Amino acid sequence: MNYKTSLAIFLLLVGMACQSDNAFRGTELEGIPATDFTLTDQNGQPFTLSQQRGKVIVMFFGYTYCPDVCPATLSKWKQVQDALGEQASEVKFVYITVDPERDTVEKLKSHLAVYSKDFIGLTGSKEDLLKVYNGYGVYREIDKISDSATGYLISHTSRIFVFDREGKWRLGITNDASVQDIVHDLKLLL
Amino acid sequence: MISSCYYRGLEHYMKLFKIGSGWTFAVMMLMAVHVTSCRKTAQKPAEIKITNAWTRPVQLPAGVDENQTSHMDSGTNGVIYLTIENDGDLADRLLGARSEVCQKVEIHETVMSGDHMSMKKLDDEMQVPGHGKIEFKPRARHFMLLGMNRSLAVGDSVRVLLSFQKSGTVEVFSRVRLN
Numbered sequence: 272m273n274y275k276t277s278l279a280i281f282l283l284l285v286g287m288a289c290q291s292d293n294a295f296r297g298t299e300l301e302g303i304p305a306t307d308f309t310l311t312d313q314n315g316q317p318f319t320l321s322q323q324r325g326k327v328i329v330m331f332f333g334y335t336y337c338p339d340v341c342p343a344t345l346s347k348w349k350q351v352q353d354a355l356g357e358q359a360s361e362v363k364f365v366y367i368t369v370d371p372e373r374d375t376v377e378k379l380k381s382h383l384a385v386y387s388k389d390f391i392g393l394t395g396s397k398e399d400l401l402k403v404y405n406g407y408g409v410y411r412e413i414d415k416i417s418d419s420a421t422g423y424l425i426s427h428t429s430r431i432f433v434f435d436r437e438g439k440w441r442l443g444i445t446n447d448a449s450v451q452d453i454v455h456d457l458k459l460l461l
Numbered sequence: 462m463i464s465s466c467y468y469r470g471l472e473h474y475m476k477l478f479k480i481g482s483g484w485t486f487a488v489m490m491l492m493a494v495h496v497t498s499c500r501k502t503a504q505k506p507a508e509i510k511i512t513n514a515w516t517r518p519v520q521l522p523a524g525v526d527e528n529q530t531s532h533m534d535s536g537t538n539g540v541i542y543l544t545i546e547n548d549g550d551l552a553d554r555l556l557g558a559r560s561e562v563c564q565k566v567e568i569h570e571t572v573m574s575g576d577h578m579s580m581k582k583l584d585d586e587m588q589v590p591g592h593g594k595i596e597f598k599p600r601a602r603h604f605m606l607l608g609m610n611r612s613l614a615v616g617d618s619v620r621v622l623l624s625f626q627k628s629g630t631v632e633v634f635s636r637v638r639l640n
Contacts (some may be wrong), residue, residue, distance in 0.1 A: 338540035338605050339571045340578050342517050346640045381520040381537075386639070390558060410577055419582040420565045420607045421538075426579035446578070447600070 275297040297433065297444035305440045306406030310367065313380035318365075318393055321438060327362045327460045328434040329453075332409050332427055334370035335382040339444065340429060345386040350450045351457070352387055358387075358461050361406040367393045369411045369427045371400055407432060407440075419421060435460050466518050507553035507591065509628040514543035514621070514635040516606075519613040539563060539606035539613060541621055541635050546594040554626040555587040555595075562619050564608030589625075613637045 303326075309319040320328070329348065333341035341402055345366065352359045366383060368374035369393050379392030394400070409428045416424060433442035433456065442456055519539045539562070547553055558566040568583040583602065589595055597603050604621070613619060617637040622630050 336536070336538055337580070338517070338538045339569070339580065340573075340600055342540070343599050343640070346517070349639060375522070377522040377524065378536065379520040385518045385520045411548050412579075414579060414581075416582050419567055420580070421567070421605070424580045425579055428576055429573070429578040430576050445576070446573075 280329070284362050293459070295442060295456050297431075297448065297456050298342040299442060300440055302435070302437075302439040302441055303352050305434050305438050306403070308399070308403045308406065310395040310399060310403070311376060313383060313392040315338045315376050318391060320434075323363055324437050324438045327436060327457060328365055328432075329362060329457070330367065330432040330434070332367050332369050332407075332411070333424055334427075335374050335378050336370060336424070337423070342386075342445060344429075344431070345383070345390065347450055348390065349386045352389070352452050353378070354450060354454045355457065358458070361461055362457060364390045365393060366390060367403060368400070369404075369409070369425050371395065371397055433457070433460070497547055502586060504550035504591075506549050507547055507551050507589070507625070507627045508549040509553055509589065509625055509631055510546045510548060511623070511631060512524075512544045512546060513632045514541065514633050514637045516541050516613065516619050516637050518615050518617075518637050518639065519606075519609050521609065521612045535609055537609045539609050539619075541604040541606060541619065542597050542599060543604075543621075543633060543635065544594055544596050544598075545623070547589045547591055550590050550591045551627070552593075552630050554591045555585075556564075556624040556626055557585045558604055558621055558623050560606060560619060560621045562609060562611055562613065563606035564610070566604045566621070567607060568597075568602065569605045571604045573600065615639060 303322055307319065307321045309317050312318045331344050333344060335341070348364050350366065355362060364387070368379065372456040374394050376394060379394060383392045410426070411425045414424045414426055416422070429446035431444040431446065432440065433444060436439045442461065444453060444456065517540055519537060521535055521537050525535055545555065560566055568585060568587070569580050570583050572579050572581060587595060615637055619635045619637065621633045621635055623633060624630050
């Protein structure tokens with residue numbers, strides 16, 4: 272391998288490395304407009320998605336009765352928030368319940384406060400929530416469990432949705448994505 | 462156990478062959494075989510060890526009196542993760558778990574199917590094989606604490622009692638942390 276070939280391969284590798292660092296690690300969407308909605312936050316105040324323009328929105332569907340994946344997601348968000356430092360003020364973390372029967376505003380408030388006072392918990396009427404689930408293709412199914420004190424549990428979509436500052440739906444991030452990968456993708460949108 | 466077995470083995474072979482010191486080498490060989498077989502039959506009983514115990518923080522909603530929730534469902538749940546290790550040769554059986562911080566403890570398993578997350582309840586009882594281990598960890602099998610009667614802050618410890626068929630009750634202190 273002569274000098275010119277070695278140099279060409281080196282520059283190609285450097286180029287690929289630079290390109291991958293600017294590429295999203297989550298699944299990139301074509302920036303489709305987000306389906307708008309208004310729900311009630313954990314302080315009893317209305318929250319309208321379209322009024323959040325200018326901020327990057329990170330959204331997840333979960334329920335406070337869940338002890339495992341849902342709090343694990345909130346815990347991960349907390350790490351993401353810490354890693355973003357001052358830039359975290361430009362990101363809103365929004366948690367929408369899939370269990371409006373049990374997730375009252377008081378319940379959402381106490382649950383989210385464990386992780387961050389800045390996280391936003393949303394609930395609403397079943398009809399309003401159903402429109403949101405349908406708008407984002409969210410799967411939600413109640414699993415009755417006869418031999419458990421839980422009464423019922425809920426199967427649901429675990430993906431994390433990300434919207435850019437213009438209110439466009441830009442990314443789908445798998446629930447097991449690392450804190451580093453999420454931070455990387457959010458910084459590309461900030 | 463092995464030394465008494467060893468002695469009985471020596472006596473047994475000496476009588477069997479009616480031998481004197483000239484046969485020492487052969488006797489030693491036979492004894493070696495006997496001791497090996499003794500070792501195989503003397504199995505170590507189940508020896509349960511709990512490691513990596515931790516739990517997530519829990520905050521009861523405002524207005525829920527922590528002193529009044531011991532006999533009612535607060536609607537707030539918690540989780541315990543840990544690893545059960547059995548250093549013995551023989552198996553043991555987990556019969557159940559309980560804790561003062563909640564009404565009931567159940568074993569659940571998170572199942573990820575593509576993008577869908579669901580949970581299913583598992584049997585309260587579970588076999589712990591000899592020299593085996595069972596892991597209770599995030600996004601997998603876990604102890605679900607149902608009806609929490611107190612909040613758990615980062616740094617707190619939660620006492621959990623695990624009941625085993627052979628090892629009896631094993632006390633575990635699980636530290637509360639974010640991840």
